[in-house]
Amino acid sequence: MRTSEYLIATQKESPAEAEIVSHKLMIRAGLVRKLASGLYTWLPTGLRVLNKVAAIVRDEMNKAGAIEISMPVVQPADLWESSGRWEAYGPELLRIKDRHKRDFVLGPTHEEVITSLVKNEVSSYKQLPLNLYQIQTKFRDEVRPRFGIMRSREFIMKDAYSFHLDMSSLEQTYQRMHQAYCNIFERIGLEFRPVIADSGSIGGAVSHEFHVLAASGEDDIAFSTSSGFAANVESAEAIAVGEKQPGTQSLETVETLNAKTIEEVANLLDVSAQQCVKTLIVKAAEDVNANFVAVVLRGDHQLNEIKAAKHPLIASPFEMASEESIEQTFGVSIGSIGPVNLECPIIVDRSAAVIADFVCGANKNDLHFTGANWDKDVTEYEVADLRNVVAGDPSPDGEGTLEIRKGIEVGHIFQLGDKYSSAMNCGVLTESGKHQVLQMGCYGIGVTRIVAAAIEQNHDDYGIKWPEAIAPFTVAIIPMNMHKSPRISEVAHKLHADFLASGVEVLFDDRKERPGVMFNDMELIGIPHSIVIGERNLDNQQVEYKNRNTGEKQLLNIDEVVAFVTNATGAN
């Protein structure tokens, strides 16, 4: 490819709205352009990358026994009514009407369509298991599209759906998909982790997320320093820190005027936040004989609302009590609430339950207790896992401590069970001739998001540093002042032809630009290898090779260039 016949579309400045590196670089390197909020056009260079990612995903899916299909983006509303998601999905589901005023949706996902397909096409246990996938455009009317392609409304997803007679078959395919996903991210060349994810409202379901590690990630991932344990912080189990301590002090009341937050109280009393407990008042579940439930955490810990919502005493969805309702119910302001003599059910986090002689609110304004102890000063309570894990916590599998890093979610695999198949009555006849509802798994990869995540993980001050496997071009030819030097032009054209003949993806910068412009553009676009042709080295029949990722430079004889680059590519 020659730049003169291509749309290179690089820019010096990035748009004001671009916040994260990948977004800025995708605009500057000419990969994408925004059409409207959350809607992007993929320019030639961006599309080349996208297609490479998709090709790797497709290849690994095929190898793992999945079969490619393609389903419509526009889906009839009645399908969504049959699964119950027409109401349940919410405003993220873009609803449209056709000319006959019939309701349709732009597909945010395809469980309904695939389940309806399999229901009609598959009727015997002999046809199972079956794993179907597509790589296709999805539309989710995100509340807040963000970070360019990272969270856009229209995006490309690889979604696979597997169908099984029983759970053990589902588990097998699930493991196979887990492995396929690892293969995919390894081949693309990303640093990633499969992590245990929140299993959501579907009871007993197993789920893993795949995260690309990057500082700009929106998710916190907890890892064990010495085992393979990894989980999303929102679902990582927090175990008690340390052994249960015996109490040595007795309850004393202290005045804490103007001290409301844990920090202020701890400072005032000159104790650490770890020696305090904080008491949060939350809405109780409907079948509980109280309006509110108190949740007690160690002062330095944060409540995990997902865990809280799953507790039988706590309302789901989770809701904090308002300041007014707390004052009405307990007659004390929010800063002085504590578990001692509190008139409501009390749930204590595991780590708060092992400390002794702690500081807590005295349920009277501007007063706190010191020297409080469980079982002595508070007798009615239960213990549960309610907090977010923090760095340094013991790993829940008992090996090592936890470390927390940021991740970008690029894949999610899920054992769905029969949620959709039973709602839509999708089943087959078993060996014994009985109708049986199928078990399902679903497996998603954000193909467009991978492109952004790859940039987040691989860039420098000059631009993108593509992993070899997804680079838009393998090699750039950069001739110095070609239009003034017939012999440079000759070598450049020859190398271009040679690369093409060898099947190497080459971008030949034949623009009449100054060298600096070409260097900057090629580095911005992030082409892994480049060949610089200048008068300087041509006397020795040599050109300069430069590696974008390692910065390595060396002189090559003209006749060995193609072999060298081919070799360098294979080596990575």
Added chain:
RNA sequence: CGGUGAGUGGCGCAGCUUGGUAGCGCACUUGGUUUGGGUCCAAGGGGUCGUAGGUUCAAAUCCUAUCUCACCGACCA
């Protein structure tokens, strides 16, 4: 949806307070210059100032309404 801010050539912005010829940098075109790291000079093309209404002799500027977009919060590939 809540909070904050912004809409002026393709991009980045100034001008608005105090109404009076729409401006700068990048990009683009032409000519020259330069040529191993975004050269320099000159000439040029391109803008209903988000939209609608109002005030006024006169509105990018003041007033009203409206739309769009971005950033911070709860969701997700």
